[in-house]
Amino acid sequence: MELTINGVPRATASSPVTPLLTVLREDFDITSAKPGCEQGGCGTCTVLVDGAPRRACLVAVGTLGGAEVTTVEGLGGARSLAAIQKAFNDRYAAQCGYCTTGMVMAAQALIDSTDEAVTRDQVLDALSGHVCRCTGYVKIVDAIIAASTGEFDHDDADDFAADPSQPEVEPKGAPA
Amino acid sequence: MPVSEAEAIEGFGDGGNVTVLAGGTILMPEVTYGRYPKGGRTLMLHRAGLDAVADGGAVTFGAMTSLDAVVAAGVEPLAAAAAVVADPEIRAQATIGGNLCAAPGVEAPRGDLQAPLLAMGARVRSVGPGGERTESVDEYLAGPRDRLVLSIEVDRPARAAYITQRRPHSHSYSVMAIAAAEVDGTVRMAAAGVAPHAVRLTGVEQALAGGASPADAAARATEGVEPHDDALASAWYRREVLPVLVARVIKQLQGG
Numbered sequence: 001m002e003l004t005i006n007g008v009p010r011a012t013a014s015s016p017v018t019p020l021l022t023v024l025r026e027d028f029d030i031t032s033a034k035p036g037c038e039q040g041g042c043g044t045c046t047v048l049v050d051g052a053p054r055r056a057c058l059v060a061v062g063t064l065g066g067a068e069v070t071t072v073e074g075l076g077g078a079r080s081l082a083a084i085q086k087a088f089n090d091r092y093a094a095q096c097g098y099c100t101t102g103m104v105m106a107a108q109a110l111i112d113s114t115d116e117a118v119t120r121d122q123v124l125d126a127l128s129g130h131v132c133r134c135t136g137y138v139k140i141v142d143a144i145i146a147a148s149t150g151e152f153d154h155d156d157a158d159d160f161a162a163d164p165s166q167p168e169v170e171p172k173g174a175p176a
Numbered sequence: 177m178p179v180s181e182a183e184a185i186e187g188f189g190d191g192g193n194v195t196v197l198a199g200g201t202i203l204m205p206e207v208t209y210g211r212y213p214k215g216g217r218t219l220m221l222h223r224a225g226l227d228a229v230a231d232g233g234a235v236t237f238g239a240m241t242s243l244d245a246v247v248a249a250g251v252e253p254l255a256a257a258a259a260v261v262a263d264p265e266i267r268a269q270a271t272i273g274g275n276l277c278a279a280p281g282v283e284a285p286r287g288d289l290q291a292p293l294l295a296m297g298a299r300v301r302s303v304g305p306g307g308e309r310t311e312s313v314d315e316y317l318a319g320p321r322d323r324l325v326l327s328i329e330v331d332r333p334a335r336a337a338y339i340t341q342r343r344p345h346s347h348s349y350s351v352m353a354i355a356a357a358e359v360d361g362t363v364r365m366a367a368a369g370v371a372p373h374a375v376r377l378t379g380v381e382q383a384l385a386g387g388a389s390p391a392d393a394a395a396r397a398t399e400g401v402e403p404h405d406d407a408l409a410s411a412w413y414r415r416e417v418l419p420v421l422v423a424r425v426i427k428q429l430q431g432g
Contacts, residue, residue: 039205058204129263
């Protein structure tokens, strides 16, 4: 099965009924999508398939021939965070972080679906299948609305300058 | 991998040893749990078409029509039921055919569309042993469900109502769901969550046809149902609440 993950053409020999989540994590070492409930109920494994949010645990890789899959690794690198990542950081929208990647991908899809700032109701609907057991959601919703307003579309340099004492670390599976 | 209805039918054959992957929202957890596959073949339908919605008096949904497309078609009470299944990501993936075919039993509180389809008197077109046939959804659900569903046809009811009892969580399974539809002056009503699969509430239907008051009709809601205990609710709770929900559905149907 051949598909594109974060812009990189990939091929897997896994059985066609293997969940995309398993393929991402075990075949390609792309670990942002998390195994949570693994039955579609929690949302932490959500990735984009051809731009649409999908539970990676519920998608058979055999259905993805030619598809474009995007995970958090494909949104932005360590020194070039996407607006939605900056917003989650700035608004303290993550605590343990386990649900965060799924939330970020669903939020990105929502933001991409409109040219306008998203409303609270739109966020609540889009994320209604995503559970967080730490933050209580308010900061998550605020972060997504803020990201959609363009507030975090500025250059990284000011607020997110890399610490020069730390090595650049690119996440596994990031675009080459 | 079939790329047309004809190829899907050929691939299904007599259905022996074949498991159908439609949207995948029910089958894929079985893979994760290590319960599937255990031999046999998987028939993947995602490229087979079968997802067209045709509106020509009656409305025909291809079996692979996604639940959000069912919502968009706006045929009540089906659309109202589809709109509250899970969340937008699941509704974009899950299909009307897969929902109809959800396995019966207390382990799987799925198949929420069965109740509206029963209430609407839907017709199910399928292939399998003996070739193609079209039967009522009542007959289909009562059968062994070993056939490949191709399409589901419904009429637009003159009036419709739908109500679902959920636990206080945005993404919960429904404990019970009641659907009602009036076609040609006759009210049909069905409930999910009170038996191994959705069932008609024939006692209520008869009472309404006989001119009973909403309260008297609702009192017959538990006739013929077999509620069960599960993680969502006890059988006792279901028996107690079912008539209340039915009363509300009658009120909704009658424009109250």
